[in-house]
Amino acid sequence: MHDGRGPMMREIPLGVYVPGHSVIHRAAPGWKFIGLVVFIAVVSFASSAPLHGLSAIGVLFLAYAVAGIPIATAAKQVGPLLPFLAFLGLFLWWQSGWIVALTMFFKLLACVMAATLLTLTTTVEALLQSIEHGLQPLNRIGVPVDLISLAIALTIRLIPLMIATVEESLHARTARGAGFSLAAFGVPVVIRSLRRAEMTGEALLARGAVD
Numbered sequence: 686m687h688d689g690r691g692p693m694m695r696e697i698p699l700g701v702y703v704p705g706h707s708v709i710h711r712a713a714p715g716w717k718f719i720g721l722v723v724f725i726a727v728v729s730f731a732s733s734a735p736l737h738g739l740s741a742i743g744v745l746f747l748a749y750a751v752a753g754i755p756i757a758t759a760a761k762q763v764g765p766l767l768p769f770l771a772f773l774g775l776f777l778w779w780q781s782g783w784i785v786a787l788t789m790f791f792k793l794l795a796c797v798m799a800a801t802l803l804t805l806t807t808t809v810e811a812l813l814q815s816i817e818h819g820l821q822p823l824n825r826i827g828v829p830v831d832l833i834s835l836a837i838a839l840t841i842r843l844i845p846l847m848i849a850t851v852e853e854s855l856h857a858r859t860a861r862g863a864g865f866s867l868a869a870f871g872v873p874v875v876i877r878s879l880r881r882a883e884m885t886g887e888a889l890l891a892r893g894a895v896d
Contacts, residue, residue: 701758701761701762701804701805702804702805702806702807702808702809703752703753703754703755703758703805703806705752705753705806707751707752707753707806708751709748709751709752709802709806710752710806710807713815714807714811714812714814714815714816715815715816715818715819717803717806717807717812718803718812718815718816721799721800721803724741724796724799725796725799725800728741728792728795728796728799729792729796732788732791732792733788734784734788735784735787735788735791737788737791737792738787738788738790738791738792738794738795739791741791741792741795742791742794742795742798745795745798745799745802748802749798749802752802752805752806754802754805754806758805759798759801759805762801762804762805763794763797763798763801766797767794770790770793770794770797771790773789773790773793774786774787774789774790777789777790817830817831820833
């Protein structure tokens with residue numbers, strides 16, 4: 686089944702939807718989103734040892750199996766974030782010891798896996814429609830529901846694009862044979878991100894989405 690996304694979007698985090706008929710696929714997007722928020726809250730505040738985070742990851746492996754998500758697809762979605770989590774874990778190890786580092790690493794990995802499972806089993810359109818529908822009662826008190834939904838849509842869309850920009854900068858640096866330089870890596874990322882933000886703003890103004 687073709688999902689209407691380009692090849693690039695099928696390779697980067699939050700850019701993949703895997704069609705299916707599992708109980709997880711069939712669950713209402715709004716309830717899945719609420720479940721994700723609750724799961725992240727529980728993992729964040731109730732996990733105080735590495736075993737707790739590992740238990741949460743084990744539950745997610747079971748959920749991935751129930752949803753029928755291919756291992757290769759899941760790995761491509763979660764994999765690009767592992768170096769960042771590993772770097773953070775090493776920093777915490779240096780600062781607070783290995784127990785704290787492992788606990789935080791497993792907690793963050795569980796949260797990333799849960800968020801990825803949501804995007805793998807829910808189309809962005811269905812999720813946004815559900816969020817907008819859930820926020821409709823706030824219209825009565827003057828809350829700009831349309832703008833909030835638009836902000837969520839842009840956030841979901843720009844996260845994978847931002848990660849893609851980082852990967853492009855890393856590949857370009859490698860192709861040039863340049864050693865690691867924070868400036869050489871960070872400046873292109875910042876410039877491309879600012880350009881994308883400017884183009885997004887111009888597009889929104891042209892469509893009358895913002896004043």
